[in-house]
Amino acid sequence: MATITLTVNQAIRELSDIDPTTPLLWVLRDHLGLVGTKFGCGKGLCGSCTVHLEGVAVRSCTMPLASVAGRSVTTIEGLAGEGDELHPLQESWIEQDVPQCGYCQAGQIMSAAALLNGNAKPSDDDIDTAMSGNICRCGTYQRIRKAIRAAAEKGGAA
Amino acid sequence: MKTDFYDSAPIPDIDLPAQFANSERRSGTLFGNEVEAFMPRRQFLKMSGIAGGGLVLAFVLGGESRALAAEGDEASGKPFSPNAFLRIGVDGSVVIAAKNPEVGQGVKTSLPMIVAEELEVPWESVTVEQSTIDKELFGPQFAGGSQSTPQNWTRLRQAGAVGRTMLVSAAAKAWGIDVDQCRAEQGFVINVENGERLSYGELASAAAELPIPAAKAVTLKSRSEYKLLGKWITGVDNRALVTGRPLFGIDTRLPGMLYAVYAKCPSFGGVAKSANLEEIRGMPGVVDAFILEGNGDELALLSGVAIVAKSTHQAFQAQKALQVEWDRSGASSDSWEAVKAQAGSLAKEPGELDSEVGDFESALASAGKVVESYYTYPFLSHANLEPQNCAAWFRNGKMEIWAPSQMPQRISGMIAGLLGIEESAITIHQKRIGGGFGRRLMNDYVAEVCAIAHRVDAPIQLTWTREADMAHDFYRVGGFHSLKGTLDEAGKWTGLLDHFITFKPQDGDGSKPLRGGNLAGRHVQLPEIPNNRIEKTMLPMQVPTGWWRAPGSCSLAWVFQGFVHEMAVAAGRDHLEFLLEQLGERRWLEEGKKNSLNTGRAIDVIKLAAKKSDWGRGLPEGRGRGLAFYFSHFGYFAEVAEVTVDADKRVTVDRVVVAGDVGMVLNKSGGENQVEGSVIDGLSALAGQEISFADGAVRESNFDDYPLLRMPSQPPIEVHWLETDYDPTGLGEPAFPPLAAAVTNAIFDACGHRIRTMPISKEGFTV
Numbered sequence: 037m038a039t040i041t042l043t044v045n046q047a048i049r050e051l052s053d054i055d056p057t058t059p060l061l062w063v064l065r066d067h068l069g070l071v072g073t074k075f076g077c078g079k080g081l082c083g084s085c086t087v088h089l090e091g092v093a094v095r096s097c098t099m100p101l102a103s104v105a106g107r108s109v110t111t112i113e114g115l116a117g118e119g120d121e122l123h124p125l126q127e128s129w130i131e132q133d134v135p136q137c138g139y140c141q142a143g144q145i146m147s148a149a150a151l152l153n154g155n156a157k158p159s160d161d162d163i164d165t166a167m168s169g170n171i172c173r174c175g176t177y178q179r180i181r182k183a184i185r186a187a188a189e190k191g192g193a194a
Numbered sequence: 195m196k197t198d199f200y201d202s203a204p205i206p207d208i209d210l211p212a213q214f215a216n217s218e219r220r221s222g223t224l225f226g227n228e229v230e231a232f233m234p235r236r237q238f239l240k241m242s243g244i245a246g247g248g249l250v251l252a253f254v255l256g257g258e259s260r261a262l263a264a265e266g267d268e269a270s271g272k273p274f275s276p277n278a279f280l281r282i283g284v285d286g287s288v289v290i291a292a293k294n295p296e297v298g299q300g301v302k303t304s305l306p307m308i309v310a311e312e313l314e315v316p317w318e319s320v321t322v323e324q325s326t327i328d329k330e331l332f333g334p335q336f337a338g339g340s341q342s343t344p345q346n347w348t349r350l351r352q353a354g355a356v357g358r359t360m361l362v363s364a365a366a367k368a369w370g371i372d373v374d375q376c377r378a379e380q381g382f383v384i385n386v387e388n389g390e391r392l393s394y395g396e397l398a399s400a401a402a403e404l405p406i407p408a409a410k411a412v413t414l415k416s417r418s419e420y421k422l423l424g425k426w427i428t429g430v431d432n433r434a435l436v437t438g439r440p441l442f443g444i445d446t447r448l449p450g451m452l453y454a455v456y457a458k459c460p461s462f463g464g465v466a467k468s469a470n471l472e473e474i475r476g477m478p479g480v481v482d483a484f485i486l487e488g489n490g491d492e493l494a495l496l497s498g499v500a501i502v503a504k505s506t507h508q509a510f511q512a513q514k515a516l517q518v519e520w521d522r523s524g525a526s527s528d529s530w531e532a533v534k535a536q537a538g539s540l541a542k543e544p545g546e547l548d549s550e551v552g553d554f555e556s557a558l559a560s561a562g563k564v565v566e567s568y569y570t571y572p573f574l575s576h577a578n579l580e581p582q583n584c585a586a587w588f589r590n591g592k593m594e595i596w597a598p599s600q601m602p603q604r605i606s607g608m609i610a611g612l613l614g615i616e617e618s619a620i621t622i623h624q625k626r627i628g629g630g631f632g633r634r635l636m637n638d639y640v641a642e643v644c645a646i647a648h649r650v651d652a653p654i655q656l657t658w659t660r661e662a663d664m665a666h667d668f669y670r671v672g673g674f675h676s677l678k679g680t681l682d683e684a685g686k687w688t689g690l691l692d693h694f695i696t697f698k699p700q701d702g703d704g705s706k707p708l709r710g711g712n713l714a715g716r717h718v719q720l721p722e723i724p725n726n727r728i729e730k731t732m733l734p735m736q737v738p739t740g741w742w743r744a745p746g747s748c749s750l751a752w753v754f755q756g757f758v759h760e761m762a763v764a765a766g767r768d769h770l771e772f773l774l775e776q777l778g779e780r781r782w783l784e785e786g787k788k789n790s791l792n793t794g795r796a797i798d799v800i801k802l803a804a805k806k807s808d809w810g811r812g813l814p815e816g817r818g819r820g821l822a823f824y825f826s827h828f829g830y831f832a833e834v835a836e837v838t839v840d841a842d843k844r845v846t847v848d849r850v851v852v853a854g855d856v857g858m859v860l861n862k863s864g865g866e867n868q869v870e871g872s873v874i875d876g877l878s879a880l881a882g883q884e885i886s887f888a889d890g891a892v893r894e895s896n897f898d899d900y901p902l903l904r905m906p907s908q909p910p911i912e913v914h915w916l917e918t919d920y921d922p923t924g925l926g927e928p929a930f931p932p933l934a935a936a937v938t939n940a941i942f943d944a945c946g947h948r949i950r951t952m953p954i955s956k957e958g959f960t961v
Contacts, residue, residue, distance in 0.1 A: 055478060055507075062507035066453065071445040072438020074628070076579050077660045078510070081897040084579060094297045102534040112438030132430040133863040136871055137298025137626030138435035139580045145436060164906040171897060173579040174298045175874025176867070177908040 040105045045114025054182060056102035059086045063101050064111060072112040072142050076171070083170030086143040086150075087111050088166040093150035095169070112142035125149055132191060136174035145172045148184050157188055269767050270273055276360055276406050278331035279309050280355040286381065286395030288315050292327040293346070295337040295600050298871075299926040300864030303430045305346055307861060311422045312415060314355025316379040316396065322430045327622045329601045332682050336628070337600040338635050338741065340827035341858065341925025347921055348491045352409035356370070357401075357711040359412045362403040377647060401534040417858065417919075424917075425431055426862040431626065443598030443625035446585040448653035452481055453506040455513045456642045456656060458498040458666055461890035464525035465497040474501055476514060479508030481652075486645050492668075492738050495641040502650055506657050513659070525696030526700075526736035526890025528575070530672070533733055534570065537695040541568055543674035544760075545729030546694040549715050552725030554680075557689025559681035560822035565764045569677065571952040572884040574670035574742060574901060575892075575926055580628020581663040582639040586646075587653035592619045593644055598627040600634040607646045608637060631875075633740035636668050661895045668740025671697055671711040675753045680725075685765035687776060690718065692753075697735035710745040719751045719791055719825060720776040721756065737887055741874060747826035751931030752938070752952065755822035759939040760948065769821055769939070770804050788828045788923070795855050796823060798916055799832040803853035806914050816840065817844030817848070818944025822935035829928025830855040830916075835871070835909075835936040839944040842883050843959045846940035847877065847909035849936060854913070854929060857920035868925035869913045876933030878903040882953045882960035 039052040050119050059078075059110070064087070073096055076084030079160040080095040087096045088110040116122045122130075136142050144167065149167060151158055151166035158166065161185050174179070221591055275281040281289045290309045296302035306322045313377040325332055334345060339575045358378045366373040369390065376383050382391045417423075434441055459465065466485045474483040488495040499518055503509035558564065558652040585596040597605060599622075627634060628870040643656035658666075673696050680689035696706050706712075707730075715726060742748055762772035780794030800823050806808075813819060816838055823832040836849040850873050859865040864939035882901045886893050938949040941959070949957055 054937045058505070059505045062505055066505040066507070067446060070438070071447065074442075074508075074579075075581065075657070077446065077897050079660070079896055079898070081900075082579065114435075114439060122433075122437070126433075127310040129436045130428060132376065133300075133432065135429055135432055135435045136867055137296075137443060137579070137627060137629045138431065139430075141435050142438050152300045157505070170906060171579065171902045172874075173577060173631075173902060174867075175871035175878075175903070177874065177903075177905045178911055179867070180872050180905065181908070184762075 040070050040101055042104050042106065043108040044070070045100060045110055051101070054101060056100060060087070060096040060099040060101055060104055060109065062137075070113055071113050074139055074142060076140070076143075081171075083141070084140050084143040085146060086146040086170065088146060088150055091150065091153050093147045099164070104193065112146060113144065117169070123149060124187040124190050125152070125183065128183040128190070132183040134176050134179040134183050136176055139189045140170060140172045144172065144180055147178070148187075152188060158184070217723070225277035233453055238297060257406060264800045270912060272402045273537045274357070274361070274394075274401045274556060277353050278325070278328070278483050279350065279631055280313060280357050280909070282357070282361075282394050282401075284395055284396045284398050286319070286393055288313070288320045288381070288394070288724070289906035290320050290322055290485065291332075292322050292430075293325045293332040294335050294342045294720035295602060295624055295627055295630070296324070297337045297600060297634070299337060299630070299868060299924070300429065300861060301337070301342045301344070302626075303316045303427060303862050304861045305342060305431070306351055307422055307427060308347065308350040309354040311420055312351045315381045319381055327624060329333065329603055335603055336635070337926075338632065340829065340927045342922040343922050344828060351414050352412060355412040355414050356409060358941070360401045360404050361394055361397050363404055363892040364397045368392065368397070368400060370803050397482065403744070423860050424858060424862065427811050428863060432589055438654055439837050441626040442580055442628050443585070443596060444580055444628070444657065446596040446625065446655060446728055447521065448585060448587060451585070451653040451655055452502050452504060452511045452650065454500055454502045454643065454646050454656045455509045455659070455662070456486075456498050456500050456646065457513055457518065458517055459518075459520045459522065459525060460494050460521055460892075461520070461525040461527070462492075462738060463496075463890070464520040464522045466499055467519045467521045469516060471498050471499075475510070479504040480512050482650060483512070484649065489612060491809055493636055494612055495638070495639060495645055500641070500642075500646045502646065506655075509657075510659060519855050528737050528890050529888045530573070530886040531888070536733065537570075537674040538697055541674060541693060542868040544927050545695070545731040548694075548713075548728040548730045550727045551715060552689070554691050554725045554727035556691045557680045557725040558678070560682070561688065561894045562683040563681040563764055565679040565681070565760055567677045567757060567760055567950060569756065569950050571672055571749045572754065572886070573672045573737065573739070573882055574879060575664050575667045575824045575885050576629075576631045576742060577897075577900060577902065578629035580632060580958070581660055582633070582658040582663050583656055584635055584640045584643040585653060585655040588644070588647045592621070593617070594621045594623070594645070595640060595644065596623045596625055597640050598625045598713075599637055599639060599640060600627065600630045600632070602764075605640050608641060609636070610916070612641055613648050615642060631743045632745065633667060635741055648649050660897070661823065662829065664895055664900060665892045667737050667885075668709070669739045669743075670742030671708050671739040673697075673749060674713060675754070679758050679761045679764075679886065681756060681761065681765050681808040687720075687723050687761055687765070689727075690720070690723050691716075691727045691729070693729040693731070695733065697729045697739070698732035700736045704732065708735060708739045710739055712746055713750065716791070718754055719823075720754065721793065722776045722778040729821040741953065743872070744826050744930045747824060747927070747931040749820065751824035751826070752934040755824060755932060755935035756938055756950075759820070770809055772799070773800060773821065773823065784849055790942040791825050792830075793829050795830045796825060798822065799853040799855050802914055803832035803834050803851055806853065806912065807836070807849075807851035809834065816944060817941045819940065820936045820939030820941070820943055822932035822939060824927075824931040826931050827928045828856070828923035829924075829925065831929050833932040835928075835933070835940040836866070837937060837944050839941055839959075845937075845941060845959050845961050847907070847961065850909050850911045850933070850936070852907060852911065852913050852929060853915040853916060856925055856928065857922040858917055859915050859925075860922050865915070865925050866913045869929040870911045872927070873911050873933050874908065876930050877907070877937065877961060878910075880934045880937055880952060881907070882955040884953055884956070
């Protein structure tokens with residue numbers, strides 16, 4: 037199988053011996069050891085696997101490796117800046133104590149970060165629309181909204 | 195106030211082990227309103243004997259703690275670890291053990307907070323470590339029944355207080371003064387005479403040499419002295435969670451690990467006869483494929499086909515190509531549509547008398563008005579967002595397991611029996627759990643991965659697909675209630691009959707209902723009705739059921755609190771006033787028994803919810819308000835929902851007001867999180883969830899046909915605490931039960947339509 041090259045969290049990764057139809061989710065989790073991106077449904081229904089492709093939120097569980105060749109992917113592990121500095125959304129998530137089980141939260145944050153990238157001051161409707169693809173089984177939506185609003189007020193598109 | 199769980203636990207109520215015994219493995223009583231220790235009786239008695247002798251076993255092991263092993267540098271001194279729950283290094287570092295599984299209920303934060311409070315250390319200085327699994331050191335370790343808080347409240351306060359007491363003694367000794375002249379404050383001991391201070395780090399080595407006092411002999415703080423408990427504290431794993439650090443079972447990565455799936459018969463109980471194993475073995479990445487016979491126990495290993503591959507995706511792909519010939523001779527042929535029809539006709543007939551207080555027939559004969567109603571609720575899946583998974587590595591005769599389990603102490607016995615390995619050769623690592631809700635009280639997926647790892651020379655991670663997860667759950671049991679209520683001429687509620695149609699195991703002796711399918715008089719929670727009769731019919735069912743969030747209560751609260759509203763409407767009375775009348779005088783029905791209704795506490799939360807929700811104030815056309823109360827898992831919750839219903843039966847939940855009494859709320863943030871989550875979970879189930887089955891196989895497969903509530907449907911939720919002097923109790927469950935009735939009562943108030951079938955999508959409503 038041909039080698040496929042892509043950028044993951046600003047590092048160039050060359051992948052060989054992987055079926056190009058393999059969903060990006062499993063490339064990240066099983067081949068690159070980036071387990072922060074989660075498996076929930078395998079059909080793009082729950083949003084647990086959300087990553088950024090060129091800054092846009094996509095569901096990695098239904099995104100074949102071949103379709104991201106030569107492109108740039110950011111996962112939850114690469115969202116923060118250098119060192120200890122967190123993304124404003126990550127800060128906000130900690131301050132608002134959003135997580136319960138926490139399993140969906142990486143996907144939630146990636147969806148929220150993509151929203152703020154294109155819309156620094158989203159309305160409540162904008163937030164609902166952007167986040168409606170992400171399920172939280174524990175029901176933390178009220179706090180997610182609050183955390184997004186708080187990050188936006190602090191200039192969350194960092 | 196009772197201060198020791200082992201003294202106050204009503205032992206006769208603890209019967210969970212029987213539910214797990216093979217002979218009765220498919221049935222069980224509620225643990226909704228009962229104390230369940232989830233440990234063998236033998237173990238319980240051993241522990242309680244020791245507690246009675248003045249020590250909790252974990253403390254006996256003292257400085258030899260295996261859980262937080264001393265790692266001190268001999269030259270610089272010895273760390274201080276008087277028990278398994280805490281360790282203070284000579285550098286002042288404080289490590290506190292989190293003993294129970296974290297499923298999102300917040301105990302990895304709140305239980306260590308209890309230790310830190312009594313130890314008297316600043317929370318910022320504490321590092322929390324997930325503990326090992328060890329009954330002797332930690333007592334019962336499980337996540338179920340909202341029991342983590344009530345079971346550990348005394349134990350953990352004592353653990354911290356023992357540490358503080360010894361550090362104070364060490365300081366007093368160093369200064370040559372009496373302990374009464376010393377006081378502990380936030381990581382220091384202070385000489386109250388001259389203000390001199392010694393840090394806990396400086397005192398650690400000396401404290402480690404002192405005799406360990408009996409847990410019951412140490413003085414605990416009074417609530418007014420608390421600095422940490424009761425505050426708004428954020429989760430200890432938050433930073434790791436929001437940066438994607440590996441925490442969950444599914445995040446386990448081991449050198450040379452292989453990835454497995456395990457396919458079982460879609461119809462429950464079918465047995466694998468043969469499969470296209472050669473073809474599967476030839477598929478990309480597949481390392482092995484084989485049939486496992488299993489032991490026929492749905493709580494352990496059922497027959498199925500294992501596929502082991504080099505990646506999860508390759509295992510999933512191979513599973514799609516798998517063709518199995520199933521022997522369905524012993525498999526379920528249950529059909530939800532068929533039992534619904536059967537229950538519908540049975541409901542018109544009397545059932546078998548279960549219990550009677552007073553005389554319902556005479557109430558009926560003299561009734562001024564009779565209300566009849568028929569309620570239906572479906573089977574439900576737990577739908578944990580992290581699918582069932584587990585990792586195991588069998589090497590040199592030893593099994594090492596990385597398990598996201600709510601019941602980790604039951605694993606080693608089960609695996610030892612299944613695979614013929616000594617229990618002592620089994621090690622279990624507790625992993626964070628991506629949602630529990632009761633599903634992971636069963637360890638079937640652990641048995642599967644261990645059986646696979648036992649045959650393959652590599653560490654194995656088993657991951658269930660979402661479809662497998664939904665097809666092989668231990669479901670919340672469905673049920674049917676045919677109700678009759680009688681009112682006298684004055685509009686007073688005089689009698690209640692419930693013919694409850696529930697299920698029993700197909701293969702049992704027929705005496706007990708399926709897990710979660712029980713009903714007893716105490717679940718009605720309307721003590722002023724003089725004549726109560728419960729009749730039952732139990733239909734055989736092979737579909738496996740289990741503990742869901744607030745087992746029993748999660749459905750019964752909807753039925754009874756909905757029917758209270760129906761009766762209030764029929765009597766032409768205000769719902770709030772009518773509900774309070776059914777509770778009567780303020781009293782504890784069985785004084786001192788935590789699982790017995792205290793009507794005073796009930797009345798107070800109901801009044802608080804009513805006040806905060808502007809009960810009685812008019813609403814515009816198309817809007818309505820609904821009230822419900824329920825007592826479960828020692829917690830008292832009243833909820834008022836406000837809804838708008840449009841002409842297309844579209845329901846918007848405008849607001850949910852919750853009032854709760856669980857004694858003291860240990861962590862305000864964690865506590866509010868549990869209530870908010872319970873409301874959303876309740877709405878989710880109410881809106882559109884149903885597990886149906888035909889030919890013994892579940893028809894729903896993923897989140898497209900088993901929907902979970904999404905952000906646009908999230909109502910504003912207000913949480914109001916009524917903090918009382920009672921010992922704190924758990925919050926994972928008790929806020930769930932009242933929600934559904936609050937909403938369906940509000941829908942009636944808004945549009946006059948009484949919902950009697952769950953989910954409400956069955957009656958044409960959407961949320």
